[in-house]
Amino acid sequence: MDPDVAAQACQPLSSLANTIAVVERGGTCTLEAKALAAQTAGAVAVLLANNTSGAGTAPSGAVAGVTIPVVGISNADAAKIRNAGSASVQLFPGTTPGNASRIGIETLAWGHEGGNDVTAQIADPGVASSPLSVSVTDNFIKVNARTDASGAIISSAAEVIAALRTNDAAMDLVEVYTYRGNTGEGVVSATPVIRLSDNLSAPQSVSREPQTVWAIKIGKTRDGSKPGVLAYAQEHAREWVPPLVTLETAERLLRNYDSHAGTRELVDNLEIWIAPSINPDGGHYSFYDFASQRRNMKRYCVEGGNNDVLARNQWGVDVNRNFEMYSTFDGYSGATPSTVSCTSDTNAGPAELSEPEAQNVDWIMAHPNIKFSMNMHSSGNYFMWAPGAYKTADREASPRPSVKEEAFFWEASEKILTGIKRHRGLSVTPARTGPIIDVLYSAAGNSGDQAWYKYGIYGWSFEVGSTFQPPFRNPNLTPVTPAEIGVANAKDETLEYANGLIELVRVARDLDLDVTPAESTLVVTETANDPTKVNVRITSNESADIHYTLDGTQPTEASPMIQPASVREPGEKLVVDKGTKIYWYSEDSAGNIEAGYDPTNPADTRYRKGIAQVGWAPSQAAPTVTLSVSPASVKVGQSTAASVTVTATNEFGLAPSGQVVLTAGGQTVGAITLGADGTGTAQVGPFATAGTQQVQAAYAGDDLTAAGTSAPVPVTVTAPVVAPVASSVAVTKVAPGKIKVRTTQAKVTVKVTASGAAVSGKVEVRSGGAVIGTGKVDSTGRVVITLKKFAKAGSKTLTVRFLGTPTVKASSTTKVIRVVR
Incomplete structure (x- = not known):
């Protein structure tokens, strides 16, 4: 038999006659079964190794058939015995002082x-x-x-x-x-x-100082400008698998960055915070001393109470009850102040946020870019969100999310749970999915409620696996088969829930990319008893809040909002008079508002409209689109003003709303958003080319009015009169240096420049009033002119003149040369 399996004593053992058996705490059987297996194999006593410290203890209770002494010892003492190979142990009765x-x-x-x-x-x-x-x-x-x-x-x-x-x-x-x-x-x-001893069994390599809490921040840009996601674990010390889930997630994001485009997109566009252990002090105590330690290591028990060493495994504050939203200090259930009980496993401490572990979580959540969080716990395979607390007396709960928020929790959860199932087929059941108070219990002052109610962070809580400290990988589970789905082992639990955590990161990215508004639908049905009334439901194709009015006024953010009908149900049903005019708009989780409606603009009528009548459906009336422009004649580079009026008849007496696009020559030259009266103005242009441009208005339509276009309106565009700019002429070279009478034909290099205009045209050179040479400048304004031979020697004054163009003025300069014999 595998020695590790044998040491757990969960299977029949070989002969242990006249020995004291040291039995490990792991495996899949009870401590009682371990003792019985050792006795059956001939052992005269059993030492049960556990995550405890100090002297041996006698387990409480009795098991039928077990007659040999059973003593619990620490893992450290068990290791000493094991490493020695054999040891002599004396069993003796002890006395317990009063x-x-x-x-x-x-x-x-x-x-x-x-x-x-x-x-x-x-x-x-x-x-x-x-x-x-x-x-x-x-x-x-x-x-x-x-x-x-x-x-x-x-x-x-x-x-x-x-x-x-x-x-x-x-x-x-x-x-x-x-x-x-x-x-x-x-x-x-x-x-x-x-x-005297601190009774700590961790190896000396583990510091006895308060542990530093670390968080890993992953992202190409980590300055708070990208949407943030927070994953954190081990608020409860005995929950050993959740930190592995967070580390596996970090490993995937970093290791796969270069090779996987999907991972790279997440890391490039999000800021991902991962805090593997919020309560490392308690975690180390659970690892090495008391496996069942849930809380941190703070002792609030005072002298005269459970402050002595015998109560050391009862101290500490439940970090997940120490937050400030809907806490036990506010009268909510599921926690106890330390002044009432310093040994309760849900000890909330002396005050909200009294513990540094809770303060650390709150500090991260306070970063304004954090939009999503996942609080990793074990066990039970639960998946939950706010609200997480209620008052026992009247079941008064912390406020439930709105219809939009609740629907988003469910939509995102479906993606996350699908990711979890992908690994080995584990399904988190509907009975264990939903608000904390609906599927588990009241947990006053929990960090998920802190995220949601204080900071508006969509905060979930995982309860990973089916036990706090499963074996890392049961050797009998290779490979995973359908019969083994959900069997407790840390490896598979880590991998499947890391899938879910990656999906949460994808949810954050998807929301950041969402620019498509929800689409809502009005459904009207008859009431059961009153023929003058009808039932009205307004639903949407994605998570969205719906604001509405029934009095004919424009819906705004201050208007009533569709409320949840009940737990796990869609929005409420309204009962209204037949024929009531209903105005509403939907806003999705990304903030997109249906039809581009602006609820803060009194002139905007792009909200949805309906009539509370069974069988009613909106019909789109044909519009009349009228366009005028003024002035009707402009120059190239100028714009003109356009006025549009769209009229149509509908049941609500409202003018058409929405957008009008202005085109000319197939190009968009302007756009207008219609006002409440169906009119609007805008600048059209500027026009780039001369000629007659046909301008036309195209109305996009709305829920009550069909699309339509205006008749084309001509706009005459003329070329502008441009004043010529000044020029400058310079002689840059005369060659050769020695000009002989009646022999040399000198060459003059001329440069013409003009500010802000291209230079072209002719340059002439005169001497004594007579033209002795001409030439045309090139694209750079340069020309080389060959002069006629001079008949007489002496000093000659040359007049060099640029003759000008319609866009560039003429200019001249002089140059003196000497002609020799």
């Missing part, structure tokens, strides 16, 4: 800061009539008990405590108290030298 004789003693220093080095002893002086005394040597506190004439110890617990409190050296090391408020009148017993 509560009146007990003394609580704890060091002022934390264990790792010197507390674990303190030792203490109540000693029997061994002589008659010895007085009570206290001595301190280094870190050793010794109490010599008082004895009577026969030499028997007669010091009471209260007397020993009083003696210790008067010893300054002892009080520099420890504090002492009676057991849970007892008067301490019982006589103490002599003890061996006891080393």
